Amino acid sequence: MGKKQGKRTKRETETCDSRGDLDAGNTAPTSSDTFSFDTIIASVRSSRYLQVLIGLTFAGLLLRFYNLGGNSLWLDEASTLAFARQSLIGIWESTAGGEFNPPLFYWLEHGMLLFGESEFVLRLLPAFLGVLTIPAIYIIGKEFRDKNVGLIAAALLTFSPFHIFYSQEARAYAPMLFFFSLALLFYVRASRSNEARSWVLFGLFSAVAFWMHFYAIVPVAVLILHALVTRAGDIRSDVRNARNLAFSVVAFVVASLPLLIVTVNLFLVRTSSTPTFGIQGLDVIYQTLLQVSGFSDLILVPFILLFVLGVAYTWREDRDGALLLIFMMVLPLVASLILSSRMPMIPRYLIYLLPVYFVGIASAYPGLYALVRDRRAVYLAVAAAVLISTPFLSTYYTTPQKNDxxxxxxxxxxxxxxxxxxxxxxxxxxxxxxxxxxxxxxxxxxxxxxxxxxxxxxxxxxxxxxxxxxxxxxxxxxxxxxxxxxxxxxxxxxxxxxxxxxxxxxx
Known part of the structure; x- marks a missing residue:
C-alpha cells in the first residue's frame, strides 16, 4: 500500500487502462465546487460504475427488506427486544452486570421501539445498515485496488447469502459490519496518505464497531498490527512517524474506555469454563469459511482459490496490500480457533471478514480480464455473483429460516x-x-x-x-x-x- 498519493494515482491509472475501464471514452462532468442535484445526475450519467453500483444497492435493498418480518423471532432476537425495553441506563447496567453484548445496538433498538415491536421494526435497522454496506465495500475495493475490484466486491456482498441472512436479523452483526467497513475504508486511506484525519476516523469508527459487538476488537487489533509491521522501518528511523497511528489508537481507546473496562471482566468470565455451545477446533475455520462463502461447499473451494489468486495479483503490485488481505483473513481465524476451547465461537461473530474476503476475491479480476480481453469482463463477474446466489435465494424467502x-x-x-x-x-x-x-x-x-x-x-x-x-x-x-x-x-x-x-x- 503506497505511502505517497502520487504513486497510488499512477498505479490506479495503469490498472484501469490495462484491465478495462468501463468509463473509457465517456466524458466526465466538469469538476465544480458547487454540490447540486444536477452535478450528481451528470456524474451518474457519465459513469457506468455508479450506474451499476446504484443498481446493486437497489437490488440489495429489495433482498434485505423483502419479507423482513416473515420469519419468527428466535431466541437472540427476542433477547434484543427484552434489553431494548429497558431504559438507556438499564441497558448499560445489564452490560456492566454480565450481558455478553455491548449496549449500542440495544440503545438504537430502544429508539426503534417508538415505531412498535413488530418483527419488521426490530429488523429494520440491521437491514438498512446492511444495504448501506454495499456502497461502502465498493469504495473500499476502489481505494484498495480499482473501480473494477470495488464493483465486483460490492456485487458479492449484494447477493451474499450470509450477509442477507444477518441483515434480516434483529442483532448487531450487520450494524457492526457496516461500521467496521467504514473503519477499514479509512484505514486503507490512512495507510496510503498517512493523513491524520483518516487515522482518527479509523479509530473512531473502530470504536463504534466495538460498541456494537465485542468481537470487533479482533480485526481492529489486526489492522493496528498490520500498520506496525508495514511501517516498522519508518518508525525505527524516526519514532515521530508513528504519531498519526498513535492518534488512531488514542481515538479508539478514549471512545471505548468505559466498554474496555467492562470487557476485561466479561472476557475473564466468558473464558472461565469450557463452552457448552458453539463450534470448537478446526471446525471453526471450516464453518466460518463455508458460511461466508454462501453455505455451499461447491462455492467454498473456488472462492478460496480466487482469494489466493487475488492475493497473488495484489502482491505483484502492492505487497503491503497483500499482507493486509492475509493478516485480516488468517489472524482472526487463528484467534477464533484458539479461543474456541475457552469461549463459545460462532461464524457470525466473524462477519467482519466479508469486506476483506470479497475484496480479495475481486482482486483476482485481472485473471478474468486476461481470459476475455474485454473491458466488460466485470459484468461477467457481477453476473456470476448473481448466479451463485440463485440456489439460496430460490428457497430463502419461502422456507422458514429460524425456529417457527x-x-x-x-x-x-x-x-x-x-x-x-x-x-x-x-x-x-x-x-x-x-x-x-x-x-x-x-x-x-x-x-x-x-x-x-x-x-x-x-x-x-x-x-x-x-x-x-x-x-x-x-x-x-x-x-x-x-x-x-x-x-x-x-x-x-x-x-x-x-x-x-x-x-x-x-x-
Whole structure:
C-alpha cells in the first residue's frame, strides 16, 4: 500500500487502462465546487460504475427488506427486544452486570421501539445498515485496488447469502459490519496518505464497531498490527512517524474506555469454563469459511482459490496490500480457533471478514480480464455473483429460516386449556415463546426448568395438572449432563415437533 498519493494515482491509472475501464471514452462532468442535484445526475450519467453500483444497492435493498418480518423471532432476537425495553441506563447496567453484548445496538433498538415491536421494526435497522454496506465495500475495493475490484466486491456482498441472512436479523452483526467497513475504508486511506484525519476516523469508527459487538476488537487489533509491521522501518528511523497511528489508537481507546473496562471482566468470565455451545477446533475455520462463502461447499473451494489468486495479483503490485488481505483473513481465524476451547465461537461473530474476503476475491479480476480481453469482463463477474446466489435465494424467502415460534405457539394455544402447565426448557426460551403465546389468554401456568430435579419438583407440586413441556436443543447447553432430557424420556410423551422446537406432554 503506497505511502505517497502520487504513486497510488499512477498505479490506479495503469490498472484501469490495462484491465478495462468501463468509463473509457465517456466524458466526465466538469469538476465544480458547487454540490447540486444536477452535478450528481451528470456524474451518474457519465459513469457506468455508479450506474451499476446504484443498481446493486437497489437490488440489495429489495433482498434485505423483502419479507423482513416473515420469519419468527428466535431466541437472540427476542433477547434484543427484552434489553431494548429497558431504559438507556438499564441497558448499560445489564452490560456492566454480565450481558455478553455491548449496549449500542440495544440503545438504537430502544429508539426503534417508538415505531412498535413488530418483527419488521426490530429488523429494520440491521437491514438498512446492511444495504448501506454495499456502497461502502465498493469504495473500499476502489481505494484498495480499482473501480473494477470495488464493483465486483460490492456485487458479492449484494447477493451474499450470509450477509442477507444477518441483515434480516434483529442483532448487531450487520450494524457492526457496516461500521467496521467504514473503519477499514479509512484505514486503507490512512495507510496510503498517512493523513491524520483518516487515522482518527479509523479509530473512531473502530470504536463504534466495538460498541456494537465485542468481537470487533479482533480485526481492529489486526489492522493496528498490520500498520506496525508495514511501517516498522519508518518508525525505527524516526519514532515521530508513528504519531498519526498513535492518534488512531488514542481515538479508539478514549471512545471505548468505559466498554474496555467492562470487557476485561466479561472476557475473564466468558473464558472461565469450557463452552457448552458453539463450534470448537478446526471446525471453526471450516464453518466460518463455508458460511461466508454462501453455505455451499461447491462455492467454498473456488472462492478460496480466487482469494489466493487475488492475493497473488495484489502482491505483484502492492505487497503491503497483500499482507493486509492475509493478516485480516488468517489472524482472526487463528484467534477464533484458539479461543474456541475457552469461549463459545460462532461464524457470525466473524462477519467482519466479508469486506476483506470479497475484496480479495475481486482482486483476482485481472485473471478474468486476461481470459476475455474485454473491458466488460466485470459484468461477467457481477453476473456470476448473481448466479451463485440463485440456489439460496430460490428457497430463502419461502422456507422458514429460524425456529417457527409463531406457528408453534398457535398450535400450543390450540392444545392447552385453563389450569394446564406450560414448562419451558431451558427457561430462557420463554422469551421467543411469550412473544407469540400468552398464558394469560389460555389460563395456563408457565414455568421454567433446566434439570431433572426441577422437573420432578414441578410434578410433585402440581401432581394433578396436565403439563406441556416445550423443549429446544439449547437444553444441552444449559444442562450438558442430559439429566432433563432423561427425565422427559421416562416421565413424558413426545407430542410433536416444529423445526427445532419439541413438545412433550405429561404421561
Amino acid at each position: 415460534w409463531r406457528g408453534f405457539s398457535a398450535e400450543l394455544g390450540g392444545m392447552t386449556g385453563e389450569g394446564d402447565l406450560v414448562v419451558v426448557l431451558p427457561p430462557y426460551m420463554a422469551q421467543p415463546l411469550d412473544y407469540y403465546y400468552s398464558n394469560a389468554t389460555d389460563g395456563t401456568l408457565e414455568l421454567g426448568a433446566t434439570t431433572g430435579d426441577e422437573l420432578q419438583a414441578i410434578r410433585d407440586r402440581y401432581p394433578d395438572r396436565r403439563a406441556f413441556y416445550v423443549v429446544t436443543g439449547d437444553i444441552f447447553a444449559a444442562d450438558p449432563t442430559g439429566d432433563a432430557v432423561g427425565w422427559l424420556d421416562k416421565n413424558a410423551e413426545f407430542a410433536g415437533q416444529r423445526m427445532g422446537i419439541y413438545l412433550f406432554t405429561s404421561a
